[in-house]
Amino acid sequence: MDLSTWNWKLLLPLLLFGILFPYEDWVSTPSCTIVPTTAYPNQEYVVDKEDNTEEDLKVMMVANLLLYGSEAGIFNQYFRDYYLSKFFMKSFHTLKPDMLLVLGDVSAKGFELTKTKWVSVLHHFHRIIGPFLELPFHVVLGDRDVGECSKLDVRSVQWLARSFPGLDSAGCGAFEISNVSFVSLNAVALLCGNNKLRFNVEGAIESESIDLQMETENISKVMDDSEKFSELSDNFRWRENAKSSGSGPVLLLHFPLHQTANGSCREGSIFEKVPSFFQRGSNALRSREFTDSGPHNLLHTIPPNASEYIFQALKPRIIFSAHTDEFCDHTHSDGTREVTVPAMTWRVRDNPGFVIATFHSDRRPVSVSYCSLARESHVLMVHMSFLILLLTIWLVANTPLLRSLR
Structure with missing residues (x-):
């Protein structure tokens, strides 16, 4: 196995994990919207900021x-x-x-x-x-x-x-x-x-x-x-x-x-x-x-x-x-x-x-x-996609036929 193949096998999973952690931070952040009261029926829907x-x-x-x-x-x-x-x-x-x-x-x-x-x-x-x-x-x-x-x-x-x-x-x-x-x-x-x-x-x-x-x-x-x-x-x-x-x-x-x-x-x-x-x-x-x-x-x-x-x-x-x-x-x-x-x-x-x-x-x-x-369904979908990508990388890196096709 040459050095370039080794780097590819190592860096791609690290890149995927590097994407997953910011995603988890982003997906954990709540999205808040003010609910208008009957006292202000014409109030617009706006994001709740620190006001x-x-x-x-x-x-x-x-x-x-x-x-x-x-x-x-x-x-x-x-x-x-x-x-x-x-x-x-x-x-x-x-x-x-x-x-x-x-x-x-x-x-x-x-x-x-x-x-x-x-x-x-x-x-x-x-x-x-x-x-x-x-x-x-x-x-x-x-x-x-x-x-x-x-x-x-x-x-x-x-x-x-x-x-x-x-x-x-x-x-x-x-x-x-x-x-x-x-x-x-x-x-x-x-x-x-x-x-x-x-x-x-x-x-x-x-x-x-x-x-x-x-x-x-x-x-x-x-x-x-x-x-x-x-x-x-x-x-x-x-x-x-x-x-x-x-x-x-x-x-x-x-x-x-x-x-x-x-x-x-x-x-x-x-x-x-x-x-x-x-x-x-x-x-x-x-x-x-x-x-x-x-x-x-x-x-x-x-x-x-x-x-x-x-x-x-x-x-x-x-x-x-x-x-x-x-x-x-x-x-x-x-x-x-x-x-x-x-x-x-x-x-x-x-x-x-x-x-x-x-x-x-x-x-x-x-x-x-x-x-x-x-949504749980969205987070599960992302995690499943992540696992499928990791599995695909592993198969490509470890299957002789696929290595020979590369």
């Missing part, structure tokens, strides 16, 4: 990671989870968010896991989000994390809530960052009839509602516990909140609220639709898992009476939900905007995505950007 002021709060919102921990197979571990980690890394460095919110379903089958296996999922989660551990982050519990109503266990939820920052024993949370107030609810429990966790969540809603009214009315006296936490019935009787719509906290849920307006979702032409075979697979998977858990689980939204109760009690500024795996931008009848965050995993979508929400210090409407990520 926020230092006082604005930029929050990255993801959902439905569906991690398996140590149970992940080779394909998931070395391909899907590898790229998911790169997605988080590139999003952190390019978008520079101030906070991370995960709107449920961290685990694919968390409700079936022992505590030891859940710890494995939590370690997996921390490895995936990587640099976001340096920022404030908050996790909302999803149905895959805690199970549907028939499997909802108070002690398991309490243990899991202690594993994530800012959650109480019912899986709810309330916090403030950069003068923006957030309330997260264990929406799974609100689907579950006479369940102890549901009553605890209702108590958390009532407590937040009273705090909201006391802040508004500047009430100084402390209310008795019996008055502050009035008993709530199945009919959701609540104390009327005098605050106007949109004046309350940012509400974080896993399940979307019940939608009554015509045309429940607004998904503009800038968003590429998911191929129908991916949609059918995702919906079929969910319907198989919720066949014996009550009608509201089959609807995959919070029941109408619970939704109305939340609107009246909290008067949310804006709502962010998940669960459906798809992006949705909906305006409720009282003008409250609800944004449903898509799944950020290739396990249910060929084109995963997430949302960037910017809360402006001057109380302008919240800016929402939809960020899309690379």
Whole structure:
């Protein structure tokens, strides 16, 4: 073998690998577009650039990671989870968010896991989000994390809530960052009839509602516990909140609220639709898992009476939900905007995505950007082409007949 042949065999694979690494860096970079609000219906679709002021709060919102921990197979571990980690890394460095919110379903089958296996999922989660551990982050519990109503266990939820920052024993949370107030609810429990966790969540809603009214009315006296936490019935009787719509906290849920307006979702032409075979697979998977858990689980939204109760009690500024795996931008009848965050995993979508929400210090409407990520089918195609090229090079270099034809 002469020197030129040896150089050719050595340099061509190195050249291919030299192309692959920049490709991976490029394909991991999210593409973000501002979603126009109803307040600015004529706003053009533009790329979300770094035009926020230092006082604005930029929050990255993801959902439905569906991690398996140590149970992940080779394909998931070395391909899907590898790229998911790169997605988080590139999003952190390019978008520079101030906070991370995960709107449920961290685990694919968390409700079936022992505590030891859940710890494995939590370690997996921390490895995936990587640099976001340096920022404030908050996790909302999803149905895959805690199970549907028939499997909802108070002690398991309490243990899991202690594993994530800012959650109480019912899986709810309330916090403030950069003068923006957030309330997260264990929406799974609100689907579950006479369940102890549901009553605890209702108590958390009532407590937040009273705090909201006391802040508004500047009430100084402390209310008795019996008055502050009035008993709530199945009919959701609540104390009327005098605050106007949109004046309350940012509400974080896993399940979307019940939608009554015509045309429940607004998904503009800038968003590429998911191929129908991916949609059918995702919906079929969910319907198989919720066949014996009550009608509201089959609807995959919070029941109408619970939704109305939340609107009246909290008067949310804006709502962010998940669960459906798809992006949705909906305006409720009282003008409250609800944004449903898509799944950020290739396990249910060929084109995963997430949302960037910017809360402006001057109380302008919240800016929402939809960020899309690379399609799994496209990345697989590139990798397959790369392997075929390497195999072809190897065959050409090692087959005597082909060498003689050269």
